[in-house]
Amino acid sequence: MRAALSDPAHALAPGCVASTFAQGQPVGLVAQGYADLADQRPLDGDSLFYAASVSKQFTALAAATLIAQGKLALDDDVRQYLPELPVYDAPITVGMLMHHTSGIRDSLGLLRMAGVSDVGTASKDDALDLLFRQQHTQFTPGTRYSYSNGGYLLLAEIVERVVGEAFADYARRAIFAPLGMERSFFLNDNSPAAGTFAHGYVPEGDGFALRDSFPRFSGSGGLMLSMNDLARYEYDIEQGHRVWTPEVTQIMLAPGRYTDGSLIDDGGGLAYGGGLHLGEKGGQAVVVHTGSAEAFKHAYLRLPDQHSAFAVLCNRGDWKATDRLKAVMAASDVRYPGMPLSSPEGLFHSSELNAYFRLTPSDDGIAVEVTSPFIAAPVVQHYEADDDGGFHHETMSITPTDNPDRLRLKRGTTAELTLTRVNQEAAQ
Incomplete structure (x- = not known):
């Protein structure tokens, strides 16, 4: 402590x-x-x-x-x-x-x-x-x-x-x-x-x-x-x-x-x-x-x-x-109420953004590497775990769903999209 x-x-x-x-x-x-x-x-x-x-x-x-x-x-x-x-x-x-x-x-x-x-x-x-x-x-x-x-x-x-x-x-x-x-x-x-x-x-x-x-x-x-x-x-x-x-x-x-x-x-x-x-x-x-x-x-x-x-x-x-x-x-081995039970990890894709999201758990959330044709090189963003069950980076959030192969990506009130798990070969 x-x-x-x-x-x-x-x-x-x-x-x-x-x-x-x-x-x-x-x-x-x-x-x-x-x-x-x-x-x-x-x-x-x-x-x-x-x-x-x-x-x-x-x-x-x-x-x-x-x-x-x-x-x-x-x-x-x-x-x-x-x-x-x-x-x-x-x-x-x-x-x-x-x-x-x-x-x-x-x-x-x-x-x-x-x-x-x-x-x-x-x-x-x-x-x-x-x-x-x-x-x-x-x-x-x-x-x-x-x-x-x-x-x-x-x-x-x-x-x-x-x-x-x-x-x-x-x-x-x-x-x-x-x-x-x-x-x-x-x-x-x-x-x-x-x-x-x-x-x-x-x-x-x-x-x-x-x-x-x-x-x-x-x-x-x-x-x-x-x-x-x-x-x-x-x-x-x-x-x-x-x-x-x-x-x-x-x-x-x-x-x-x-x-x-x-x-x-x-x-x-x-x-x-x-x-x-x-x-x-x-x-x-x-x-x-x-x-x-x-x-x-x-x-x-x-x-x-x-x-x-x-x-x-x-x-x-x-x-x-x-x-x-x-x-x-x-x-004290006590989870703060509402915090995510686990951190999602793996490679996810959004067809609506034409982008890939590689999620890696960190000590207090997840590191998200974003790859898309709109940026010259991948960008890594840190999403902090929060007590609403999701992960937040500035105005954006990633929230688990009942399906471990689906995540919700949201930016304020602008848009809410679905990320779908894919295998490594799909990103190549």
């Missing part, structure tokens, strides 16, 4: 903390890299990361605890709590905020449109002011799915107004303290204390530049989280049920629906519940969420039927956390 997190090009580099869980118990934790390059402070299980959008499930969980107590309802009109919002074409409900179907515009996007290049300098009131100024939603509330940091900022604000205390304080009292998550906390327009957290880094020259350019307010993000505390959270989901009670679990894991009753489609083959993408991938039930800021990349995935989970928290902006997670799972 350590190899999945290593950077052989740099002796001193930021990195990741990864963990695997079974039945809610950590069964493997690896930390690779540094939380602070200047002080050469290494990452470990207690390192605090800015969690970015992994925070959303904790915001939803805070709201779910109130819903379970009858102090809040998914069907409540949000203007009951946020009268500063304009009256839109249709009422927005608490559930719409939670499920990204409200049409509320993205608060971080609005800040950037207003000229704020570093959202870490903006306050919660700045972001709320922009949201309250929006005279229109992106679409009629409840009719579409559109991922919105603004919706989750408003959800946290509703929690704050219902309980009459700062959202960060309620999260500590209702979530972190009962679960023994002693180091984790939500930011409340303040920076974490120096020396207590993992800095974020991006590549610069031959090394890395510090980038702690994350928002200091909570809701859409704002959580400072350690892997050891995530283990305590995972234990409560599987065994403890102190916060993840049956009532709360139902709220968190029920897929949201549009106002016409149909299930939400997040555009990646899953629905959306309480701050979590959920559904089936490759025949497996999956619960997943990633988090991304300029210099922090995270991925968290649970396989409920197997009672297992996997997480990667990284403090470097040039790494894709999902790729690291896939490698960590592979090191």
Whole structure:
């Protein structure tokens, strides 16, 4: 597993903390890299990361605890709590905020449109002011799915107004303290204390530049989280049920629906519940969420039927956390849900393109050598395996079919063609 997190090009580099869980118990934790390059402070299980959008499930969980107590309802009109919002074409409900179907515009996007290049300098009131100024939603509330940091900022604000205390304080009292998550906390327009957290880094020259350019307010993000505390959270989901009670679990894991009753489609083959993408991938039930800021990349995935989970928290902006997670799972002999069962290989032909395609499996996909009369020499393209069961290169994809001698070749919405297996002599 350590190899999945290593950077052989740099002796001193930021990195990741990864963990695997079974039945809610950590069964493997690896930390690779540094939380602070200047002080050469290494990452470990207690390192605090800015969690970015992994925070959303904790915001939803805070709201779910109130819903379970009858102090809040998914069907409540949000203007009951946020009268500063304009009256839109249709009422927005608490559930719409939670499920990204409200049409509320993205608060971080609005800040950037207003000229704020570093959202870490903006306050919660700045972001709320922009949201309250929006005279229109992106679409009629409840009719579409559109991922919105603004919706989750408003959800946290509703929690704050219902309980009459700062959202960060309620999260500590209702979530972190009962679960023994002693180091984790939500930011409340303040920076974490120096020396207590993992800095974020991006590549610069031959090394890395510090980038702690994350928002200091909570809701859409704002959580400072350690892997050891995530283990305590995972234990409560599987065994403890102190916060993840049956009532709360139902709220968190029920897929949201549009106002016409149909299930939400997040555009990646899953629905959306309480701050979590959920559904089936490759025949497996999956619960997943990633988090991304300029210099922090995270991925968290649970396989409920197997009672297992996997997480990667990284403090470097040039790494894709999902790729690291896939490698960590592979090191544990677990296939990432939806990934192809095997890589096609051999020689294939398209009569419609008058071209041959020679497929050779690689570590993370397939190498495809294309030969046609339209190019002077064969071209080799790399197709990366993806969790939709296919292989992708830029805008093109190759997908297996039920017939091992037939593949689908597709380019965006332009064309979809069939590749047919041929023998070597056919290409000569």
